Amino acid sequence: MRRPFHHGNLRAVLLEQAEVMLRESGADGLSLRELARQAGVSHGAPRSHFIDRQALLDALAEQGFDRMAEQVGAALRSPGTIRDRIRLVGHAYVDFAVDNAALMELMFAAKSNAPDGPVNDAAVRLFTLLDSGLAGASGERADAGTRERFxxxxAAAMQGTAALITARRITPAHGKTLVDDATDALLTSELGVQVLSLR
Structure with a gap:
């Protein structure tokens, strides 16, 4: 059923419908004309918010990074030790990546990640949020370059785990175990010790 919309929320409705289409058909199946048809608006209506197809894809990717940042932020604000919070961040990362596999692929696609622009800015906000959690836990022990490597x-460990789940190479339950194992391995590694002073 098409969602009713008012003049003020057409952009949000279009993005919502575009994400449904992305999930069903992938980025290649997204077009402004088909989006208009699916949303029940005139074929020119989407262009009042997205100048072209790439602008639509960029808006979806930016929104994805912002939603992911909300989940990571919630994990970082959870009670418990820094080890507990980083583990929760790992689970939040993998859960988002598995639940939004097509969106994650778009978020990290080269076409959507120009060095300057809203998608890159949103990605920077996500990783700055994670960095703030690491910086707060490490005090003066780890410089920005060390935290960047961590x-x-x-991220590579979490995205790899998510990819194994979405490819059905492992079960979601096995994925949760891998998140815990990978997080523990990272935190007790020489790099993790430098970043978080856990020993």
Missing amino acids: KLLF
């Missing part, structure tokens, strides 16, 4: 290795 963040990238952490």
